[in-house]
Amino acid sequence: MGGVGFSVYGFKDKYTDSILFLKIYHDVRSSGAGGHIFLDFVEYTGHIPIQLTTDKGSEVGWLYAFMSVLQSVYAPDIDPSVYPFHVLIKSIHNTVIEGFWRRFKEKTGLNLKDFLLHGKEQHLFNPHDAMHEPLFYWVFAPLIQQALDDFIDWWNHHRVRHQHDKIMPSGHVPAHALDYPELFGALDCRIAIPPEAVAELRSQLDEEGPASKYQTFPGLTPEFNIYATEIYERMGAPTVTLAGAWDIFVEMAREIALDQAE
Template identity: 45%
Template sequence: MPNPTGKNGYGEKIVPSDEALEAALRRYAAQNLKLEVRIANLQSDLNYSIRLTKLKALNKKFRIPTVRKAPAIEVARQAIIDKVVMDITQQNGPNYFKTLLQQEGIMIPRDTVRQIMREHFPLGFENRFPGNKKSPIPRTALNACGPFHEISSDGHEKLGKQALDMGDIGLPIYGYKDKWSDEIPLMNFVPNSRTAAAIGHLFLDFIEFTGAAPRATFAPDIDPEVYAICRLIKSVHNTIIEAFWRWLKEKLGRNLKEFILIGKTERIFSADIDFHVSLFYWIFIPLLQAKLDEFRLWWNHHCVRTQQEKNMPSGHVPADAFTHPENYGGIDCRIAVPQAAVDDMRQMLTDEVGSRESHLSWYDLEFAELAAQVYSHIGKPRLSLETAWDVFQQMVQPIADVIEL
């Protein structure tokens, strides 16, 4: 039967422009999609329905790169070397570089990439071999002359926001540990253990609490080129105090966490109510800090195990070695710092970054006064970790009534 219109039973097909087709096909090539997936994507992206033969014709027309038509071996070799030479640690394998190159329109079979990498970068394959152990961190015997020769400090986030999952509630800990004696001179809960301002004020607390510091102004005879004033090191190298955090977690941290989480599991605490956070801190921080001080006292008074080959004291009580280093063959390296100097440094730091209260306070003064009044109004019930959430519940409504006025 004649068909003067030239239309078949499939209706009129809308063909995308060459620019749109080429852009889509090059994008699919960069993603290394299978041919059937490219056909499906053309239908989804451009409403263009074709079959395999047509797709191959389009690839040929637009010169879409393919691994079957890889560049000359020397071109491929140089392209691969240019990429791999930037991988100094040799942690990435052939698949990684094959994918990188195809983003630039350079399609090279994986076997070719692997072969060239084998020829020019053989050590990378040995490093990445499954089961190959990475070089361990070198460990050496610890050495120090006496108390305050080296003080290690670090933050502990096992009771932080992510660990508790109670909204804005976070209880970071920051501590200082003497290398020679194992003494913990100071360890506090802090609102933030990551900002320089907070740690600056806390360091002045440490100097004020111990009455000493390592050193610059009050020991100018010590050459900082030989004995550095301070060093910033990775956690894996800060073993003096990092090893201590395990003891804190096992002896105290897990118990404290269980007490804290009662408020969440029994739905006493609501992260959506702003004053709940301040009230939590007002009630819990003194209790938690008291437990932390108790643990610090235990640590400083417990007997360290004996190690015959240790270069520093062992089989000793940290507090005694810290106080009487001469009895253990040590030298007292602490440098006395007068209170007036601490006050001057505190003022300098306050002028630069703000007051201590602005960085180390858990709640504002106005809320502290309100909480104290409400606590007095309900009869000042006994506060302990066992009763803390009961007191919290008693104080919630009176505080809410005042805030809503």
């Protein structure tokens, strides 16, 4: 949409069908971005899996290295020749996450896309106005992330369709299976990772750049955040919802234009 938009990266548990992590980012393709995203996931959950399965994207180089190091240190008894710590497959074969993306789009993604495109179709967003890009992210990034968080909550607590011939659980609630795997004939195989290990690995990414290099949306500087907050409060700090977000965007853009004209 005129050069702005969001990328989504997620991690999903195959056995329980639980969504473990689902976040919006500016960059999900470069190697450095992938390294920081993986560490965000480990920091958020406090664990790594015995095996991580991804496609062969450009972002997975550091994921492979970090999985190797963390498993060798915190689960040295696991033989990687028996249980590979990272499996790389073509995206069309990565059915766990690819199938999930289809469900996500059907449930939430298409509505979010249509909602964001409304601003372009109605000419509310002007890609040639330098202030519109950071304002777009200031208004919409928190809303989109909240929509993802709501979807995670729904998904992890909905009942999965029963499949008679499925070896792994079916007809269950994902969060229940994740919290009580023994009730489903399984073990909790997550490998606990301390926060200091995540911090140490982040330091290894210095050559790639800090997380902010990949995760800060264009133009959304600390200075702009302060300025946009002042504009928002000047308007009376109206509640921001998806339904009214474009109205708030237009009003804030108008206030910014008036400031610039003075």
